[in-house]
Amino acid sequence: MMTNRNKIKVLAVIGARPQFIKHAPFDFAARGKVDLVTIHTGQHYDANMSQVFFDQLKIGKPDYLLATGGGSHGEQTGRMLQEIEPIVLEEAPDFLLVYGDTNSTLAGSLIASKLHIPVIHVEAGLRSFNKSMPEEINRILTDHISSMLFTSTEQAVENLRNEGIEENVFLTGDIMADAVKLAESVTASEEQIPDFPYYYVTIHRPYNTDNKARISLLLSELNQVDCPVIFPIHPRTKNLCESFNIDLEEFKNITFIEPASYFDNIRFLKKAKHAITDSGGLQKEAYILKTPCITIRSETEWVETLKASWNVLCFDDLSQISTLLNRTLGEHIPTLYGDGTAANEIVNLILEKSRHSN
Numbered sequence: 001m002m003t004n005r006n007k008i009k010v011l012a013v014i015g016a017r018p019q020f021i022k023h024a025p026f027d028f029a030a031r032g033k034v035d036l037v038t039i040h041t042g043q044h045y046d047a048n049m050s051q052v053f054f055d056q057l058k059i060g061k062p063d064y065l066l067a068t069g070g071g072s073h074g075e076q077t078g079r080m081l082q083e084i085e086p087i088v089l090e091e092a093p094d095f096l097l098v099y100g101d102t103n104s105t106l107a108g109s110l111i112a113s114k115l116h117i118p119v120i121h122v123e124a125g126l127r128s129f130n131k132s133m134p135e136e137i138n139r140i141l142t143d144h145i146s147s148m149l150f151t152s153t154e155q156a157v158e159n160l161r162n163e164g165i166e167e168n169v170f171l172t173g174d175i176m177a178d179a180v181k182l183a184e185s186v187t188a189s190e191e192q193i194p195d196f197p198y199y200y201v202t203i204h205r206p207y208n209t210d211n212k213a214r215i216s217l218l219l220s221e222l223n224q225v226d227c228p229v230i231f232p233i234h235p236r237t238k239n240l241c242e243s244f245n246i247d248l249e250e251f252k253n254i255t256f257i258e259p260a261s262y263f264d265n266i267r268f269l270k271k272a273k274h275a276i277t278d279s280g281g282l283q284k285e286a287y288i289l290k291t292p293c294i295t296i297r298s299e300t301e302w303v304e305t306l307k308a309s310w311n312v313l314c315f316d317d318l319s320q321i322s323t324l325l326n327r328t329l330g331e332h333i334p335t336l337y338g339d340g341t342a343a344n345e346i347v348n349l350i351l352e353k354s355r356h357s358n
Helices: 017-030 047-056 073-091 102-115 134-144 154-162 175-185 212-223 235-243 262-273 281-288 301-309 320-322 342-357
Strands: 009-014 035-040 095-100 117-122 147-151 170-171 199-202 228-231 254-257 275-276 293-295 310-312
Touching: 009 017, 009 073, 009 102, 017 035, 017 095, 017 117, 017 175, 017 262, 017 342, 035 073, 073 102, 095 134, 102 117, 102 134, 117 134, 117 342, 147 154, 147 342, 154 170, 170 342, 175 262, 175 281, 175 342, 199 262, 212 228, 212 235, 212 254, 212 320, 228 262, 262 281, 262 293, 275 281, 281 301, 281 310, 301 310
Parallel strands: 009 035, 009 095, 095 117, 117 147, 147 170, 199 228, 199 275, 228 254, 275 293, 293 310
Antiparallel strands: none
16 A cells, blocks of 8 residues: 655554554544554454454554464564565555554564664553563564654653663653543443442453463452452453363352453443553553552563552462552552653654654
8 A cells, every 4th residue: 555655654563452552542643644554463353352443443444454363472473574574665664663562563673674664662661671571572672673762651761771772762651641531532332330339350461360270369369359340351361261160150259241342441440449450551541540450460561650559569479459459549640641642742753753864
């Protein structure tokens, strides 16, 4: 798909649910200003996780839809490299834009850097300091081959500085704050949000789900908390529980529902008394929505959410969950992740960079 070359061309590579969310504000901000071409790698694809963003937010459908999901990290990344490169050569963009830390992010960045196309990394500088996580490797490598690095927080800027990256680093606030504002403006679905106090739980990471003893203990602890639990269960987690002969119906305090669309997820999260998650993005969304959070991980990329106890880590001793749900909270900073205008600022900085390059 060749586009109007009177404008600069930005080729965006997206592939996973959080990236669709981040891409929506950028898609809106870019309209009329840049030629935006989008590759959807198919890394994660189903109607609830992908199509819903194009249908409900009315963002542009991907110009290219690949089928690179499944397989090992090496297989997946290799297929992406093979399939993305011919598109990049044909489109010849001025910039290639990636979000976050997925295999799609790394593949797009590697191809662009080898073809001498400037890489734009949105959500740069994020670090968990846990290199056993594939996401950590992806984000580090992407940052070190990027030409423009857009960061969410001062901590991200400092992380990059500590790695010797100081040029073309821009603190814009978090594009997810833009996305939350968009989500709150979308017409509510028919999904009923409880009118009683509840805890909202999302658990999907392998270290919490792939061991029978671990997931059994986690479900048992959630079953004992002092309010009902709403748990949109990922199909993979549900299948694992079945393979472990764990009967979900035994956990009477937990209501298991189908995976929520992004918009319903925000609605559930906003009205929840507390969030309990091992997700990266949901910790941040919870903070933006002023919902306290317990993160079932030993570390977090979003370290600033830990200040004033709006987010706390709980991993080794899951029996602490009930106590942590009733902890005292400190000051909440509404603009910690910006004011919801990051996408416009990113687009304007890209245009400014392009003018200076010509």
